[in-house]
Amino acid sequence: MNEPIHAPLILDIAGTAMTADERRRLRHPLVGGLILFARNFESRAQLTALCGEIKSLRPDLLIAVDHEGGRVQRFRSDGFTELPAMGRIGQLWMQDAMRGLQAASAAGYVLASELRACGVDFSFAPVLDLDHVDEQGASRSSVIGSRSFHADPRVVTVLAQSVMQGLALAGMGSCGKHFPGHGFVQADSHVDVPVDRRGLKAILAEDARPFEWLSLSLSAVMPAHVIYPKVDGRPAGFSARWLQDILRERLGFAGAVFSDDLGMRGARVLEGREIGFTEAALAALQAGCDLVLLCNQSPIDGGAALDQVLAQLELAAAEGRWQPSAESEARRQGLLPQQAPFSWDELMHDARYHLALQQLAL
Template identity: 60%
Template sequence: MQLLMHSPLILDVAGLQLGAADRKRLRNPLVGGVVLFARNWESRGQLSALCAQIKAVRLDLLIAVDHEGGRVQRFRTDGFTALPAMRELGAYWMVDAPGAMRRAAACGFVLASELRACGVDFSFTPVLDLDWGGSSVIGDRAFHADARVVTVLAQSLMLGLARAGMAHCAKHFPGHGYVRADTHLAVAHDARTLGAILSADAAPYQWLAPGLRAVMPAHVIYPEVDALPAGFSPVWLRDVLRERIGFTGAILSDDLGMAAARAEGQSLSQAALQGLQAGCDAMLVCNQSVVHNGRPLDVLLRELDQALERGQWTPDVRSAQRRFDLLPTQPPLQWDELMVSDSYRAALDDVFNLPRPAGEK
């Protein structure tokens, strides 16, 4: 097991600090990262200490969080900036397109700088889904209904993230905004053809592909293309995303704990295997450390190890490299330094003090 480099699981931890069970799981070479939630947050000092504990277990663990702005923002107090929902940036585009690009870049910089100052490596953002108007789970998380606007604003936000030393994860490929069902709770179907999806929802992925660092596929079934949800489909991940679109970064699954991820009654390990065999580089498993003291995670680790021994999946050095590539490569500013830095203060101004549209006096 010491030769295993792939480390394909990103797991959650139970509380405000690591317990003995958390540390044991994070030492397992199958684990490549940690995903944090609001229950892991009390204050900046506590979050920084938790991240330091995680890195003390293994420096290569990727510390990630869902932190987009709007209603999806895990840390909101003790100095963290309450960032606007992405739809607000799209609405501002209709007033001042260049100003919206600047504001999106500023949001990315503020988001990443604050997270990194507390030890968090990575956020699952931006959302590239189109705002078709009917999805409650996507809703105001989407920039706009126009794929061209989504592409430009997402690229601007990613530039802001990159300036603060953070990679990004575009989601939810090939598009979640058209379906009404919430895949956390139910199976979702999108009956459109491949051509219709590629020309609309998946267009931002095609246009941004050379610069994308990571992509998260949707737990949505597109029956005209494949009977499997996109995140478990070799057709979507290998044939479309890798071969047709030309994406070369990391493919990170959505949460295996969601209803749509295991609609056929699969266990966590069966779903993880299905995703890895389909082409995912890492599988995200959320909110399981708080179930029966984390027993589902222990069972998952044991069964995935057994599957490895049986040859049901093979570690991939390319997948390992893709995960390593998501780790920050530059040191962050400490919080107190960040608060007085010119770049951060200017970015805050751009987020909240909207500039006049170009040409307006």
């Protein structure tokens, strides 16, 4: 195909080294990056070599990972700091607000500087979901829970802003998730299709507030695979009303929009109908996503599903069923780090890094 003006697909690889098929896919002009998982990590040396090889294929590929702290942290050994859950930082804020801010900035700096020292460009953090609780005081959402800073959108916003400051100090952008809020629903969108029956006014007054207040400074946003039927019958990640009318127009967000993983159950049902990966990708792009994630498919049948999606996206562009976007591509390119990272050895001698580690001693 001719070189497109938009590389929207973020995919994965199966193991700690790339196969020939995976190298071929990463060279495809519709691929804009990849997401790493714990299965892709054996050691810092291996991870650094893997990221270097990826960049040698195409320097503009965005290498990303879900690395939030707490239970969502892909790399935990061989020197990587075990980061606290953001809920722990929220608890610290309640005891000592300034210590909470310090710890949040420190978490962002340690997170980003360690990843960048190994060649990773971007982490899908921070979580902006509110930690809604039930009548017994337990988190309503098992999939969010301690990943959230707090139940109060003001606390979430202030602490997330501090994490983002730490990320930026290490040259990494930020991704607020899961717009407009996943914390009120009990179902897990990995395995179910959650439904939040509140109205738009309530959602905008509570869960969407951190996205509104941080709209100028967030690099990216990831919508939830949650249906809010009083606003739209489609999950937020497939909804032009949520992504264009509300996120872009009403809240003024101008950064990149990632879909959440299109392999999740919450992304595979649209208006009551089962859909495949390509239809999900097209629906997300047409709704207003700049980039779409398709995770955990490379280990299955040699990644046949990824090849099928690439071929069908190519066909959709040729037939005019999907219009590649120069603006979306510019947003993707804007997520690439603009400053060189420390090497790991340099990081170990960085005074700011050691101060951040001290401030993370909760």
